Amino acid sequence: MHSKSFSLKIKKKIKPFKKIIRVDSDKSISIRSFLIGSISQNISKVKNVLESEDVFSTINCLKKLGVKIKKGSDKSYIIYGKGLGSFFAEKNLELNFGNSGTLARLIIGLLSTTPDIEVKIEGDKSLNKRSMKKLIELMSEFGAEFKPKKKYNFPLKIISTEMPVGIHYKAGVSAQLKSAVIFAGLNSFGITKIFEEKKSRITQKIC
Numbered sequence: 671m672h673s674k675s676f677s678l679k680i681k682k683k684i685k686p687f688k689k690i691i692r693v694d695s696d697k698s699i700s701i702r703s704f705l706i707g708s709i710s711q712n713i714s715k716v717k718n719v720l721e722s723e724d725v726f727s728t729i730n731c732l733k734k735l736g737v738k739i740k741k742g743s744d745k746s747y748i749i750y751g752k753g754l755g756s757f758f759a760e761k762n763l764e765l766n767f768g769n770s771g772t773l774a775r776l777i778i779g780l781l782s783t784t785p786d787i788e789v790k791i792e793g794d795k796s797l798n799k800r801s802m803k804k805l806i807e808l809m810s811e812f813g814a815e816f817k818p819k820k821k822y823n824f825p826l827k828i829i830s831t832e833m834p835v836g837i838h839y840k841a842g843v844s845a846q847l848k849s850a851v852i853f854a855g856l857n858s859f860g861i862t863k864i865f866e867e868k869k870s871r872i873t874q875k876i877c
Contacts, residue, residue, distance in 0.1 A: 695721075697722055704729060704739070705853070714751055767791070783857040785830060787828065791828055800823060801822050808837070816829075836861045838863045839863070
């Protein structure tokens with residue numbers, strides 16, 4: 671990423687002031703915060719959450735996987751994490767990602783290397799039309815299985831691998847695919863290496 675510089679000229683002196691500046695909530699950071707909190711040990715508190723449909727889809731999916739999440743005050747949430755590999759999927763469980771491609775790619779990264787996961791995954795009509803071919807190919811390298819075979823859009827069934835092995839991944843410009851590989855690699859045996867030509871705003875900056 672190229673850095674930019676600029677100069678600023680102030681004609682009138684600014685008087686001292688005491689104010690609170692509230693930064694706008696961010697969808698991508700909110701989703702990643704819930705996912706990271708869910709695989710962390712003990713309690714995580716997330717503040718300034720963007721309460722959008724995509725984020726609510728994230729919360730609903732995590733609750734279905736056995737993660738306890740409580741709503742706090744003023745856009746804050748408490749996540750009761752149980753650590754890596756702690757997701758639990760009941761028989762015939764279905765996860766709906768709504769319209770969130772970010773949620774779909776990142777949580778599939780976690781599910782792929784979590785033991786004993788077999789769930790149906792889908793989104794809304796728009797998300798179901800999007801190709802997940804590259805994601806599926808990457809998670810298959812870790813050992814996960816997707817059915818029907820050679821189908822690259824939702825709905826699908828994901829079956830996690832019992833023996834996930836780290837991979838080497840040459841990253842492109844997609845921060846979501848890179849994040850999915852990071853999440854899958856956390857619970858894999860051996861070393862996962864990511865080679866990137868261009869830096870992007872991704873999960874590693876939050877951790």
